[in-house]
Amino acid sequence: MLTLKQIQENKQEVIERLKVKNFDATAIVDQIIHLDNQRKVTQAKSDQLLAETNALSKSIGLLLKEGKAEEANVSKEKTAALKEQIKEETTLLETTEKALQAALVQLPNLPHTSVQAGKSAEDNITVREGGQMPTLTNALPHWDLAKKYDLIDFELGVKxxxxxxxxxxxxxxxxxxxxxxxxxxxxxxxxxxxxxPPLMVNEESGFGTGNLPDKEGQMYYVEVDKLYLIPTAEVPVTNIYRDVILNASQLPVRNCAYSACFRREAGSYGKDVRGLNRLHQFDKVEIVQVAHPDKSYETLEGMVAHVQTLVEKLQLPWRILRLCGGDMSFTSAMTYDFEVYSAAQERWLEVSSVSNFESFQANRLKLRFKEDGGKKAQLAHTLNGSALALPRIVAALLENNQFEGGIRVPEVLVPFCGFDIIS
RNA sequence: GGAGAGAUGGCAGAGUGGUCGAUUGCGGCGGUCUUGAAAACCGUUGUACCGAGAGGUACCGGGGGUUCGAAUCCCUCUCUCUCCGCCA
Structure with a gap:
């Protein structure tokens, strides 16, 4: 989430930049500023009352030590009245803070100033592309190939x-x-x-990366234990750094993780869910970095470059899109998507999404760092990307590498799987 | 699952109702000494919020309660450890 400081000091800019994401923040921003101001006043009042009570309590202790019970009792009566007021103020403070928090989590992250406005995927910009486009005729889709060579059994999974x-x-x-x-x-x-990482996380972790509360319905939930199945390794891996203060010299922190990923995908239908195109459980290797705010866009470019080497080594036709404001996620400040072309479906399939969240997740996570020798902790930047998600890569590999005799396995994978042809 | 013990600052570990944001040790940082280092010695060393500042407030696993006053007493939840049971 955005920081109060950001909103208080750059109100108009926040509103303008969120328009790029097609989000009208005017009402929420006004509400936040109002609540924050109320919070400050209320806290000042309650702090002052508490200070008075603390002072009285101390004096009562001293009076009792000196055996002046009468005077002590007078002071005790004074605190009774103060306590009433304190209760009032702290209750108000609590409700104000809750309302403030509720408003804050509704605001999406600000898109980077270079992100183009746009409504949907059509407004995304291709920034780079490469690889050989397939020239197959009568190519079979991967679900037919999977059956033909007995590689994947979808019906058995249904059972x-x-x-x-x-x-x-x-x-x-x-x-x-x-x-x-x-x-x-x-x-x-x-x-x-x-x-x-663990494949299930608690509520705090879901909140830290921004999956809760707004994407609640997208995650599988184990009711009895109050645990969520992870939709991506991003959630547990980024939460490693929840409530952590790093030294600047430790940055950037770089982690990678394989995990199964679970997504309810409520509301999906049609050709998008055919075969491997959209699954409830799939495998993915994720890369996560915690970066210094001054370096996070360099870091983002580095992560994109890394993912590019993967699709190149797999010899797939690829392109990189920079997402427009409207197509970006709630939490992201800038996102690049990778797509690979599938010969039989004759369309581009998204296989990776690489994002800089700037301090949006860090603020929720309380993930901070200190400059070397510095006193003040400040929010770090978090980034992550798929490197890569398997199902659509498999779809493209099967479809693009098919020939009469079978399916050719890309050279880089041969040492890992031990065969070069699927037949 | 049953029985018991425990949760305190980066770590270890005191503190059982008042001046305790918290003794002490280790670690970290700064300094003295030294050609340099070690040792020794001295100093310093949590986070957040409010405030122009002085300063104030909150935090001793989470939540609630008793009390003028809670790290300390009570209730509750979570987690950790030990023993027993079960088990990949």
């Missing part, structure tokens, strides 16, 4: 769990492992430290 939970089999399963290991090794070689 075991439900739609969107495929069962990978034989070389299909091994290809998953190979991709996971390939992505992890690439990330480690690029300087990321691997972590293997």
């Amino acid at each position: 075991l769990t439900g739609a969107g939970f495929p069962v990978y089999k034989g070389k299909g399963a091994k290809l998953q492992r190979a991709l996971i290991n390939f992505f992890l090794e690439e990330a480690i070689a690029a300087g990321y430290q691997e972590v293997m």
